Amino acid sequence: MSNLLEIEGLRVHFDTLDGPVEALNSVSFSVKEGEIMGVVGESGCGKSVTSLVTIGLASCEIDSGSVVFEGKQLVHQTPKSVQRKIEVSKRISSALLLATVLGLIWTLFEPILGIQAAVASLTLFVLTIVFILVQEIPRLSHESFLRSIRGNRISMIFQEPMTALNPLYTVEKQICEVMKEHGKVTEPEKKRAKRFIEALIYPVNLLYTSARERPIVLALLTLVTGTIVALHLRGLASQYDLYAFLLLPSIPFATYVFSSYNLDKADITNPANQSSLILPKDVAYSTLPIAFAVPLIVFLLLWLPFSALISAALICAILAIPPIQASNYFQLDPAHRRQVIEILDEVRIPNPETVAKMYPHELSGGMRQRVMIAMMMACEPKLLIADEPTTALDVTIQAQILQLMRDLRDREGTSIMLITHDLGVIAEMCDSVTVMYAGRVVERAPILELFSNPRHAYTRGLISCTPSLSSSRKSTLPAIPGQVANPSDFVSGCRFCQRMGRTGETLSAPPDLNEISPGHWVDMCPICTDKGQDSWE
């Protein structure tokens, strides 16, 4: 199997007010095709930063190193000299812009000289901008290259599904957006214009269908129209503003038509569905109070000047809302919706038709994470980066999500980079593991090798501190003392020795990453690789 992703000697830092803070220090690992690679470590060990650098979303400065995906370099560094050039040019350009403005003001006193100065500085300003753009071309083209890869070839699942999904859009819209962006949607079934016209004639269509299907609606419709016509013929209409007055019964009537139409639709949805859906039925009931309130308002308005006009406008507006809501114009094309439903079905969401129309807040945590996975799988990526996908979930839901990701790998051959701090999840899912500590890879091995023969003290600590069903109850767990040091206090040598409060030369000499057996790389700190030196609490 060839390597899909290769990270080599990655070193990054964040620029803070207190100076640069190193986040990663020589991170190297690779993900093979169709492999699930686990990255494990505590918070603050640089796991997430590594993944963000990989897809080009990190806001840090990259000092050195390379990230190669399918033979293409994902890390782009603008050379220092070019950066300085751009920096200087930007300052010059703002000075020139100021000069242009001053020149224009000068024209008030000395028109010719002022114009000349303004034009000269404006020309120089444009030239500087062009210069900056030329310098920026490599960076911008790299950025557009990354945009074409992100979400398409490499996609990422974030830890907190609620914050990763947009609360304002329905599930189907969000999934379809990714596909549209990368041109994966099929040909739309109906043209935009056709759908718009359909929406416009929707009320007429609605009345027509309900009148044809329900005799009572037809009778009511005839009665109202007949009364209006009759009154009009007798010349009574103009006396009492009867046009508007007679429209009153038509409002509850229209509401009735609308609600009955929706109730019909509600029957289609599966009644066996246990989740707390907002069915269209509820929407229909909620419009009933409006139906009673509106005639009252209109009745009051009738006694005012221009009353007929105002009330008619009001009635039209109120009548127009439900059809617009119900119309398909603001929704997805049926062909696209089918595509989305297919994807939701693939991640085994029950009732994909209903879920597709829901908003993220209506879904439970596990369902949200499924939607997130569905969105990320929409473009069939080669590499899926999952950043603690199950940390916020229950064990049972976690098992479902993990099973789902494993199925995806087996079916589509997607490689997965799984970031977590739970070694149980790693043992269950991964083919190989990278253990990170304080911005450094301390151990890297195939899964069986790592668990049977952990060489670094940190790996051993992580494995032993997880409570398991076989350990003796209420015993003291072998916890690793202390916590990961603040990145600004990192020593150049072995940082795990720093945490254990050791002194000596291991703190100053950076340990080498050596391959001790095929595929098993260990950070060779003499104390940390010695089992006898382990001292857990």
Added chain:
Amino acid sequence: MGGNIGATEEIRTPPSDALIQVQDLKKYFPVKSGMFSNVKSHVKAVDGVDFSIRKGEVFGIVGESGCGKTTLGRVILGLIPITSGSVSYGGIDIREINNRELRRKMQIVFQDPGGSMNPRMSVRSIVGEPLIVNGLSDGAELTKKVGELLTSVGLKEGHMKRFPHEFSGGQKQRIALARALSLGPEFILLDEPTSALDVSVQAQVLNLLVDIQKMRDLTFVFIAHDLAVVRHISDRVAVMYLGKIVEMADADEIYQNPAHAYTKALISAIPSPDPNVDRNKDPLEGDVPSPIDPPPGCSFGHRLSHPNWEQSTKVDLSLKEISPGHWVQPCPCCTEGL
């Protein structure tokens, strides 16, 4: 609770050393909607729970999100009113105990250590506030007491002047524990104290909890959804599903001989840190149904769409003792053969 009155009576008979006794406890939250906020239905968060906690015992409660674990804990503490049933502390109904007195005896540690602390208060005022409110100490004495409390949870006295944001998650949880210990309570409710923490920090906090419990002879209720953690710390474990206890037994017993299908499913879902175990086990399908309108009979059998589920609507589902101290909700679908 119908037919099997004998079993119900038995579980309600408190052991002689019971500290907390919960009898047929129910907590329903009204669901309001419409123009005049009419009560349309109820969320049955806790729906008929019986158990008792002995003094000096760690009682674990497990279950998925939405099973009513947290609500049960808060009702026991008297933080939210009881709909029906009773909770008694040392033989007295908690509704009859003075609130101030109750808080001295019962304390709580919340899940999110950062969210349960005022960011503008120093650690000294956070930990010392209960002492000041109860008029127990002030001034230099308070500083001394807070220092002792911080030392007992593994922090330094010098941390007293710092603010919550200067601490990591594990340290914040230690501060929360020190605050809960400040009044010298007999009972502490731990509501998912470790689920927001890293494994290594979780191990540190668990060690601390075990030590403090042994040292001060405290009674804990430990709520969590991680079964391995609950097993590690608890003496007895109750498994909750949709507002009801479906199984309750000694911690070792429940993990070795789980009787209810839900307990089995929870146990098999724990990822084990051993790559040699069978990876392709079938996970439990679906989510916990909405407690607004729970299915009749055995709600877990309904989720599994078990063929015997129909029968469970016709039988009595109150807890039954299958071996000493091992209580199971007997139903034809989830505990076949009982």
